[in-house]
Amino acid sequence: MPGTGPRAAPRPGGPADHADLRRLLAKRFAARTQTEWEQVFAGRDACVTPVRTLAEARGDGHLRARGVFGPARDGGDLLPASAPRFGRSAPPPLGPPPRPGEHQQEVFRDWGVPLPEPDTDATQRRTSD
Known part of the structure; x- marks a missing residue:
């Protein structure tokens, strides 16, 4: 790939140069689509993974x-x-993730942490919904 070799990037001089290098890399990656970048790195010995x-x-x-x-x-x-x-033990099918706070009392008890005071306003909002 022309323009991407070691001479294309500024020589690292320390944290002061990080912003310039970040801008250079952002510009370079924005020049292609994710699919194009996947094709560029396909079959190469490079640690590159799409997000x-x-x-x-x-x-x-x-x-x-x-x-x-x-x-x-x-x-x-x-x-x-x-x-x-x-290989010898298959995990059971997965259930949905717990709702926020669903296991809070058990966790606090297991850790020996006092339970927080209930928020009566929040409790009233939940029960009125």
Whole structure:
């Protein structure tokens, strides 16, 4: 790739040069689409991985082949599978993630931390919804 070799980037001089280098890299990466960059690095010995949304990751062939996502108990969306996975023990189907605060009392009790005072305003808002 022309213009991307070691001479194309400014010589690192320390933290003062980081902003210039960041701008140079941002400009360079913005010049191509993610798909084009994937093609550039395909088959190369380079540690480059696209950043994907969860929806995109669920459809990624490599991640599917590795079993990174597993079926939900209710048959809904694929969820991130437990790791590590061992050959002689299959993890059970996954359930939905807990709701915020769902296990708060158990966690506080296990850690020996006093439970916080309930927020009566928040409790009233939840019960009125």
